[in-house]
Amino acid sequence: MKKVLSVVLSLILLISCFAPTLATETYEEYPTVYVIGAHKNDIYNAQGEKVYPLSADFGGIIKETLGPCLKELAKGMITNDYTSYAEEFNDSWSPIFKDLILDKNGEVTNGSYTRFQTETDHLAGKTSGFGVWDCRFWYDWRESPIKTAHELKAHIDNVIELTGKDKVQLIGRCYGANVIATYLELYKEHAKANVSDISYYSSSLMGVDFMSALFSGQVKMENEAMDSFLDYYISEQGLIGDEVCASFAMALVELMNQAKLLGVTGDAFVSFVDNFKDDLFPLIIRNTFGGWLSYWAMVTPELYETARDYIFNTDEVRAEYAGFIAKADEYYYTVQVNILDTMREMEDAGINFYIFAKYNLPEFPVYEGATVQSDADTSVYRQSFGATCADYDEVLSEEYLSSVSPENMKYVSPDFKIDASTCMYPDTTWFIKDLHHNYFAPIEAPSVEIMRYDMTVDNEKYPQYMVNVDNASLAPFEGTDEDFDKPDENMIVAMIDFIKAFVTLITGLINGTVEFSFNIGSIL
Numbered sequence: 228m229k230k231v232l233s234v235v236l237s238l239i240l241l242i243s244c245f246a247p248t249l250a251t252e253t254y255e256e257y258p259t260v261y262v263i264g265a266h267k268n269d270i271y272n273a274q275g276e277k278v279y280p281l282s283a284d285f286g287g288i289i290k291e292t293l294g295p296c297l298k299e300l301a302k303g304m305i306t307n308d309y310t311s312y313a314e315e316f317n318d319s320w321s322p323i324f325k326d327l328i329l330d331k332n333g334e335v336t337n338g339s340y341t342r343f344q345t346e347t348d349h350l351a352g353k354t355s356g357f358g359v360w361d362c363r364f365w366y367d368w369r370e371s372p373i374k375t376a377h378e379l380k381a382h383i384d385n386v387i388e389l390t391g392k393d394k395v396q397l398i399g400r401c402y403g404a405n406v407i408a409t410y411l412e413l414y415k416e417h418a419k420a421n422v423s424d425i426s427y428y429s430s431s432l433m434g435v436d437f438m439s440a441l442f443s444g445q446v447k448m449e450n451e452a453m454d455s456f457l458d459y460y461i462s463e464q465g466l467i468g469d470e471v472c473a474s475f476a477m478a479l480v481e482l483m484n485q486a487k488l489l490g491v492t493g494d495a496f497v498s499f500v501d502n503f504k505d506d507l508f509p510l511i512i513r514n515t516f517g518g519w520l521s522y523w524a525m526v527t528p529e530l531y532e533t534a535r536d537y538i539f540n541t542d543e544v545r546a547e548y549a550g551f552i553a554k555a556d557e558y559y560y561t562v563q564v565n566i567l568d569t570m571r572e573m574e575d576a577g578i579n580f581y582i583f584a585k586y587n588l589p590e591f592p593v594y595e596g597a598t599v600q601s602d603a604d605t606s607v608y609r610q611s612f613g614a615t616c617a618d619y620d621e622v623l624s625e626e627y628l629s630s631v632s633p634e635n636m637k638y639v640s641p642d643f644k645i646d647a648s649t650c651m652y653p654d655t656t657w658f659i660k661d662l663h664h665n666y667f668a669p670i671e672a673p674s675v676e677i678m679r680y681d682m683t684v685d686n687e688k689y690p691q692y693m694v695n696v697d698n699a700s701l702a703p704f705e706g707t708d709e710d711f712d713k714p715d716e717n718m719i720v721a722m723i724d725f726i727k728a729f730v731t732l733i734t735g736l737i738n739g740t741v742e743f744s745f746n747i748g749s750i751l
Contacts, residue, residue, distance in 0.1 A: 254679045256355050257396050257423050258362045258386050261671075262379065264401030265368040265521050272326040273338030283323045292319035300503070309503035313510050321514035328518025329369055332550030341367045345382055350389040359398070359671045362386050368402065369519040371554045372562070376409035383410075383421055394423040396678050400667055401605075404430035405524045405562075412562045412569050419576040424678040426581040429602055429664050432566055433609040434527025440594030442517065442526055442534035444508050448497055452592035455619050459589045459603075509538045513548070523555040524563070527609075531559050567612075567651070581677055582656040583670050584610035585695075586645060588663060589619050600644060604664035611658070612651035617644045638684075640692045641706030647684075647691060654683045660704055662695035669701045 270279035296315050303309035330336040343365040350362065364382050366375045383395055399407040404427040411418050440446055516522055517538055526534050539545045539552055570580060585602035600607040600616040607616045617623045622643040631639060631646060638648035640658065647653050657677075662669065673689050676682070684691035694704040 254681075255392075255394075255423075256357060256679065257392055257394050258350070258353075258357045258390050259359055259396045259398060259675055259678075260379075260383060260386060261359055261363040261398045262400065262403035262406050263363065263365060263368075264403050265519075265525075267400075268365055268368055269342035270327055270339055270369075271342060277342075278326045278339065281323060288319065288323075292316075295319075303503060307502075309506040312503060313506040316507060317510045317514055320511065324515045324518065327369070328514065328516075329520060329551065331548045333371060333520050333554040334550075335367065335370065341365065345378075347382070347385050347389055350386060353390055354392070357390075359675050362395070364403075366406070368521050371520045372405050372409040372524050372558050373413070373554065375406050376413050379406055379410045380414050380417060383417075387421060394421055396423055396675070397425045398428065398671075398674060399425070399430065400428045401664070402431050402521055402525060404428075404432045405521075405558075408432055408566050408569070409558065409562045411573055412565055415569070415572065418573060418578070422573075422578055424579045424581065424681075425573070426583065426674045426678060428583045428667050428670055428674070429585055429605055429610050430582070431525045431605055431609075433612065434530075435525045435605050436527060436599075436609070437591035437593050437597065437604075438522065438525060439527040439530040439534060441508070442512060442522075442538060443530045444504055444537050445530070445533075445595070446497060446500060446504065446593050447595045448494070448592050449595065449597055451618075451620075452590060452597035455589040455598070456592045505540075509540045509544075512538055513544075520551070520554055520558070524558050528559070528563050531563065570651070579678070579681065580652055580655060581674060582611055582650070582652055583659065583674060584614070584656065585659045585662040585664065586616070587619075587660045602662065602664040607645065607658070611647065611656050614650040614656070614658075615646040615648075638691065641704055643706070645692075654685070656691070657684065657689065658692050659701060660692065660694040662698070666695075666698045669695060669699060673701060 266280075269277055272278050292315075296312065296319060299312035299315040300309070303312045326337045326339045328336070345363070345365045347362070353361075362382075364379055366378055386395055387393065397407050399405070407425060407427075523531075523535075535552065535555065539548050545552065574580060584607050586600045586607045588601055588603035590597040590599055590601040590603070590606065598618040600619050602610070607614055615623070615627075623639070623646060627646075628639070628643065631648065635646075635648040638653050639646050642660075645658055647656055647658065650656050659670065677686075677689060682689060689701075690703045692704040693701040696702050
């Protein structure tokens with residue numbers, strides 16, 4: 228009897244040792260509703276022609292309109308009246324968007340429609356094996372997030388009914404996070420009852436700085452931001468196709484940077500634009516990408532009202548666009564100002580938030596402070612809801628690091644660029660190095676697994692800091708000296724490199740081996 232009892236006790240002890248592990252391996256497999264971002268649903272006009280992504284002959288348009296635009300610009304420089312120039316420029320470019328933008332009431336116009344529609348018939352009776360795309364939610368990304376949130380709520384109800392599950396997980400990609408946040412605000416009790424977890428990928432919930440600067444007319448160029456931007460897109464992204472031309476351009480940029488001419492050039496350009504921006508920006512933005520309510524939902528909360536009053540800049544214009552403005556205001560005053568409080572309320576109700584931010588790419592150098600860490604679109608600070616970051620191509624100062632408590636040093640990135648301890652959810656916020664804003668595939672499967680097993684950044688498989696591998700997968704990131712030791716440049720070295728690149732360029736031109744080509748798509 229004692230032998231039997233000892234065996235039973237041994238088995239109990241063995242099982243108890245593995246109990247924590249077994250507990251983490253069990254989960255309820257909820258369907259994952261993936262809310263896509265803006266621009267990910269093609270747009271067609273009433274005749275069935277694809278109008279987005281844009282496929283206009285930009286070279287032909289420039290060739291045809293350059294002369295008239297320059298003529299009106301020259302007149303404006305003489306008379307100090309740039310109204311005609313703004314109208315000429317608008318007449319040249321706004322027709323490209325005529326079937327894309329919303330009407331002045333913020334409604335879809337000209338019979339345009341999206342290519343993909345949400346489908347759920349394949350979910351009938353499905354109870355497991357849910358993939359990240361099984362329950363994807365397609366929508367017209369141009370419209371008000373208020374309207375889209377109503378559609379999302381109906382989609383969630385449909386998924387739950389078809390699968391027999393009592394909850395879903397939500398993923399918001401970029402602007403998809405704005406849609407989810409709107410749903411949470413409008414349907415709080417529904418969300419508490421039907422949502423288990425939420426993941427945000429490179430969220431634009433807290434706004435996009437470069438776009439906000441354009442919408443508010445607060446354009447500025449900084450020397451270091453311009454240098455980083457050109458360096459990345461020329462040397463890393465192939466903006467200039469020919470290798471000799473690219474090398475020359477990089478040498479020229481570095482020489483101008485060392486001579487402090489990039490800043491002077493940028494300041495001169497901004498000063499020039501200041502002459503006509505108040506005539507041009509409101510008109511052209513209203514008739515192009517400012518004609519999408521989704522873009523207004525991505526203006527930073529600090530600048531929304533300033534931007535709205537800048538773009539809709541007269542009583543006549545405000546009356547004309549009253550319907551559109553009302554819809555933009557509805558999002559801002561109903562959702563945007565309450566986002567953080569609503570997230571906390573959802574967390575208190577048991578909904579877990581998982582944040583995925585990307586870093587180590589330069590921002591668009593068109594606003595003050597554009598030297599920040601970003602994913603080439605949205606700053607890491609805004610993506611992560613408050614992480615402390617060094618500027619792009621810099622590291623956190625020794626003074627700052629010495630102020631971080633010993634228990635919080637685990638949140639500092641291996642390359643000393645980010646301190647996650649200051650963000651809203653330090654234990655469930657991940658950072659992926661070298662992954663551009665446009666690429667999300669490497670995050671999809673890990674995020675679903677993380678949500679299902681309620682992982683934190685302390686897990687071994689997906690540590691807080693990871694690195695992109697060929698836009699296909701992620702690997703744990705371990706910093707090296709190369710990650711934060713930037714070689715010192717000086718004027719003499721920059722001059723020598725420029726002369727070498729110049730001689731190579733001239734030789735190539737003489738020999739006919741140089742071809743000028745540009746890949747604008749590397750930036751867009």
